Amino acid sequence: MNGMFLTDPEIDQICEGLGPNSHAAKVKRLQSLGLIVNRKPNGRPLVVRAHAEAVLSGRAQAAAEELAAAGNPESGAPRPTTGDRAAVIALFGRKKAA
DSSP, rough: OOOBOOOHHHHHTTTTTTTTTTTTHHHHHHHHTTTOEEEEETSOOEEEHHHHHHHHHTOOOHHHHHHHHHGGGGGSOOOOOOOOOHHHHHHHHHHHHH
């Protein structure tokens, strides 16, 4: 079983070409790929494996596109409900004035 986080050699492979001690550059490279990156106490990048697999495989992009399509009435998907800010303000304004 793979660990919860990418290993240092896996991160080094993704960031190939960057020096072994250029932790800040590796963080920037990983973030440019769309990954959420934390840091270990020694400064090395720390990336959750499941997140990296979703982003790098394109699953995260597919999910985002699916959500965008749900908001498109022509897609046939139900449109997500959103609050009507003005109506809420008016409602609370009426209650306050009463």
